[in-house]
Amino acid sequence: MRTDQLKQGLTAPICLTWELTYGCNLACVHCLSSSGRRDPDELSTAEAERVIDELAAMQVFYVNIGGGEPLVRRDFLGLLDHAVASGVGVKFSTNGALLTRAMAARLAATDYVDVQVSLDGASRSTNDAVRGEGSYAAARRAMDHLAEVGFGPFKISVVVTRDNVAELDDLEALARGYGAQLRVTRLRPSGRGAATWRELHPTAGQQRHLYRWLSARPHVLTGDSFFHLSGLGEPLPGLNLCGAGRVVCLIDPVGDVYACPFVLHDQFKAGSVRGPGGFAAVWRSSRLFEELRAPQSAGACASCGMFDACQGGCMAAKFFTGLPLDGPDPECVLGHGEAALARVAPGAAPSPGPGHSRRAPAPGGVRPPDPARLLPVLPGLPPRSG
Amino acid sequence: MDATQPTTRLDPLDHPAARAGTDAEPGAEGDLVEEDLVEEDLVEEISIDGMCGVY
Amino acid sequence: MRGLLTAPEVAFDLERRYALHPQVALRSEPFGALAYHYGNRRLTFLRSARLVELVRGLDRHPSAAAALDALGVPDQDRTRLRRALEQLEHAQVIHPLTGGDRCAPTS
Numbered sequence: 001m002r003t004d005q006l007k008q009g010l011t012a013p014i015c016l017t018w019e020l021t022y023g024c025n026l027a028c029v030h031c032l033s034s035s036g037r038r039d040p041d042e043l044s045t046a047e048a049e050r051v052i053d054e055l056a057a058m059q060v061f062y063v064n065i066g067g068g069e070p071l072v073r074r075d076f077l078g079l080l081d082h083a084v085a086s087g088v089g090v091k092f093s094t095n096g097a098l099l100t101r102a103m104a105a106r107l108a109a110t111d112y113v114d115v116q117v118s119l120d121g122a123s124r125s126t127n128d129a130v131r132g133e134g135s136y137a138a139a140r141r142a143m144d145h146l147a148e149v150g151f152g153p154f155k156i157s158v159v160v161t162r163d164n165v166a167e168l169d170d171l172e173a174l175a176r177g178y179g180a181q182l183r184v185t186r187l188r189p190s191g192r193g194a195a196t197w198r199e200l201h202p203t204a205g206q207q208r209h210l211y212r213w214l215s216a217r218p219h220v221l222t223g224d225s226f227f228h229l230s231g232l233g234e235p236l237p238g239l240n241l242c243g244a245g246r247v248v249c250l251i252d253p254v255g256d257v258y259a260c261p262f263v264l265h266d267q268f269k270a271g272s273v274r275g276p277g278g279f280a281a282v283w284r285s286s287r288l289f290e291e292l293r294a295p296q297s298a299g300a301c302a303s304c305g306m307f308d309a310c311q312g313g314c315m316a317a318k319f320f321t322g323l324p325l326d327g328p329d330p331e332c333v334l335g336h337g338e339a340a341l342a343r344v345a346p347g348a349a350p351s352p353g354p355g356h357s358r359r360a361p362a363p364g365g366v367r368p369p370d371p372a373r374l375l376p377v378l379p380g381l382p383p384r385s386g
Numbered sequence: 387m388d389a390t391q392p393t394t395r396l397d398p399l400d401h402p403a404a405r406a407g408t409d410a411e412p413g414a415e416g417d418l419v420e421e422d423l424v425e426e427d428l429v430e431e432i433s434i435d436g437m438c439g440v441y
Numbered sequence: 442m443r444g445l446l447t448a449p450e451v452a453f454d455l456e457r458r459y460a461l462h463p464q465v466a467l468r469s470e471p472f473g474a475l476a477y478h479y480g481n482r483r484l485t486f487l488r489s490a491r492l493v494e495l496v497r498g499l500d501r502h503p504s505a506a507a508a509l510d511a512l513g514v515p516d517q518d519r520t521r522l523r524r525a526l527e528q529l530e531h532a533q534v535i536h537p538l539t540g541g542d543r544c545a546p547t548s
Contacts, residue, residue, distance in 0.1 A: 005472040005488075012468065014475065014484065015434070017441040059468040061477035061484070062434075066441040087466070089479060093441050112479055116441075183435070224438040238436030248439040260439030314438070428492050428521060429528040434477070434484045 003241050009293040010247065012058035013283065015091075017261045018251045020048070020076070021068040022356035026095050028120075028131045030159060030200060032262055033252075034191040034355025035068035042253040045075040047274070051251065052083045054279045062089030062112075066261070068253065068356075071098035077106065084112045091116060093157060095135060096142025104145035108152070116155040116183065117142050122170030126163050130200070143178055155221065157183045160210060161200040168213055172220065184214070186225035189320040189330075190262040194352050197321070204338075207331060208232060228313035228329045231306035241311050245270065245292035249283065257282045259292060262316035265350060299326025306334060313337070322349030453505070453527035457537045460500035465534050469493065476534045485532050492525050496535060 023038035024031075043051065055063060063083065070076055070092050083090050091114035099117075107113055119139045121127030127136040146154050156175050158164065164171070168184070175182035189197035202210060211229045214220060214236055224238030239247065244259035251257055255273040258264055270289050271282035283289065301307045312318075313329020321330045322344035328336035461467060464480040467487075474493040476485040487493050495512055502508040505526060509519060529535045 008471065010470050010475070014437060015440060017439075019441075059466060061466060061468075061475075061479075064441045089482075114482075221433075221435040223440050224436045227438060237433050239432060239438070241438070243437040243439040247437045250439075261441055262439070426488070427528065428473075428487065428489045428525040429532070430486045430488065431532055432484050432486060434482050 003239055006239065007241065007246055007293065007295075009245075009289070011284075012055075012060050013249055014060075014247050015062050015064060016055075016060065016249050016251065017064045017066055018051070019067050019253050019261065020065055020070040020079070021073050021253050023072040024068040024095075025072065025097050026069065026132050026135055027358060028135075028192070029196045030130060030161075030187060030191070030193040031357075032188060032191040032193055033066075033068065033264060034352060034357045036358035037356045038068075038072070039254050039356060043255050043273075045078065047255065048075070048079050049082050051255075051273055051279060052079065052086055052088060054273075055083075055088050056086035058280055058283070060088055062091060065090055065092035067093075069095055069098065071103070080110065080113065084110060090114070091155075093118060094142065095131070095139060097135070097138035099142035099145060101145045101148060104142070104151060105149040108146075108149045114155065115146060115151065116157045117146075118157050118159075119171070119174075120159050120161065121164045122167040122174055126167060129163065130159075130161065143180070147178055153179055153181055155181045155183045157185060159187050160184050160202055161187055162202050162206065163200070165202055165206045165210060168210070172217070181219070181221055183221035183223060184210075185223045186228075186314070186317075188262040188314065188316045190316050191264060191352050191355055192357060194320050194349070201331065204331075204333075204335070207333070211236075225314075228310050228317070228331055229333060230309040231333045235309060240309070242315055244268075244315055245289040249289070251279065257286070259288060260316065262314075263319060264352060264355070265319070267319070267350070268315075297326045299324065301326070301328055301336075304334070304336070320349060320352065453523055453530060454537070455506040455509070455523065456504050458500065458503055459505050459508075459526070459530070459535045460538050461496060462533055462536050467493070467496065467534075476529075476532075478533055481533060483532055485529065485534050487525075487529075489525070492522060495522060495526075496529065499535060500538065 019033055021038055021042055022033065022035045024035040027036055071094055080090055089112040093116045096117045107115060117139050119127055119136070120130045121136070124136040128134070156171070158171055172182050187193060187197065187201050207229060211226070211232045214222060214226065215233065218237055222236060222238065224240065226236055227238065227240040230236065230240055244263065249257055249259055249270070250261045251273060252264065257270045257272060257279065259268040259270065268288065270286035273279045273282070275281060298307050298312060301312045310329065312326070313332060315325055317330050318325050318327065321341060323330055323337065323340050328340055330337040330341055462478065465476050465478050468475045473487040473489050476487060487496065491512065495508055498511070499505065499508050502511060509522060514522060526535065
């Protein structure tokens with residue numbers, strides 16, 4: 001596959017992520033978007049519909065809706081219907097707490113909708129340590145609802161951490177039990193993940209195990225998020241390259257466009273859908289995306305035989321650990337990233353900032369789960385202000 | 387990367403395919419076939435899940 | 442392994458009339474086109490502008506062979522394009538029209 005053709009950019013993203021709101025009823029310790037509080041400037045329903053109209057005009061095939069928790073928005077179903085009616089497929093990601101049986105039935109009756117439920121452990125204790133007390137139960141309830149209404153195959157999406165690598169087989173069994181697809185993705189040091197990455201990211205040994213485990217299971221989806229492991233052998237299925245600004249991008253809740261959901265930082269902001277040319281102008285001619293679509297320097301990795309396979313790894317992982325973008329990934333399979341990390345001065349890594357977290361994270365360490373975080377399951381109500 | 391593909395790659399800008407342009411002219415694809423060590427398919431399927439940077 | 446297509450079991454019939462599958466969106470790109478099937482969620486790359494033109498015009502001709510003729514495809518390139526059509530049928534991007542069809546079926 002001549003991925004260099006893809007690297008030079010497309011007339012529209014193949015798919016893109018659209019975070020509908022920064023509001024969330026949970027407070028996961030690794031949240032890539034530092035979600036919690038709604039932003040007062042979030043796109044209105046009318047603005048969101050215009051974005052959908054633009055995506056349809058550009059022939060974007062489908063949009064990944066996330067957040068925050070998208071179901072927190074009262075206009076979620078209306079926007080969903082608008083997208084589907086306009087020919088834009090929707091896959092949305094949810095923690096499940098607001099996915100009632102009624103909502104599940106409504107989704108089952110809507111065409112071209114895929115659902116992805118987030119879960120970070122096969123056991124309640126492993127999951128809730130990261131996502132908060134009650135979150136495992138809420139996710140399982142949502143899955144039960146989807147099964148009860150005959151929704152069909154949905155996805156279970158897991159962020160791989162040091163603590164849940166041991167539960168991969170159980171997660172696979174869980175998915176099989178529901179007739180669901182398992183999706184495992186990489187933990188990036190993004191959002192609140194910046195503060196918890198060192199403790200939570202898999203060890204080198206665990207990554208090698210994960211690579212072998214995935215290689216033997218082509219039915220397990222990965223969102224191509226493990227292409228940095230391609231140096232370990234045959235590449236895993238997928239494009240095996242960083243899609244940011246080339247194949248994918250992010251629209252955030254206030255309409256800002258970023259290269260990908262894992263780089264919510266001014267350095268990777270391409271523009272705004274509220275600008276004069278809308279989303280299309282940003283996708284096609286923003287300076288950031290033009291730069292990302294130009295041939296990238298291998299830099300320090302140029303002499304490494306693995307570069308062709310790993311492409312230097314993930315931009316977001318390098319950026320938020322303070323590593324240069326033209327050097328090794330922090331989880332480089334040859335250990336070059338680990339060596340480079342040791343040279344990063346304390347405090348030198350760019351900060352994602354507090355974002356929309358409802359409480360500033362404790363300095364260092366993993367935040368303990370807070371039972372007060374989980375809101376009652378009442379669809380349609382806005383989250384607690386704060 | 388396929389085991390059947392060459393292990394070294396030309397810089398994309400130096401590749402004959404890039405120089406010839408992407409608009410196929412009559413006979414242009416015939417030229418490309420001769421230059422490739424392995425004839426590449428004109429059709430390839432990619433997993434829709436297979437692109438990084440998606441939620 | 443990157444590609445998902447395997448060799449189709451049935452050889453492509455050039456004498457049949459084909460059309461783009463009604464659930465497929467075909468989007469032009471600098472390298473050719475992307476085809477997305479809304480039913481089975483499959484994404485297919487078409488890496489040739491000429492192939493794209495061929496696919497877009499398929500249903501305007503009584504057969505795939507006639508479509509190739511109309512495009513002026515020289516003999517040495519027909520095998521490659523035929524293989525491409527075969528793969529596209531296998532991926533359900535194109536499908537054969539039954540006799541008398543003027544429009545593609547709705548499902």
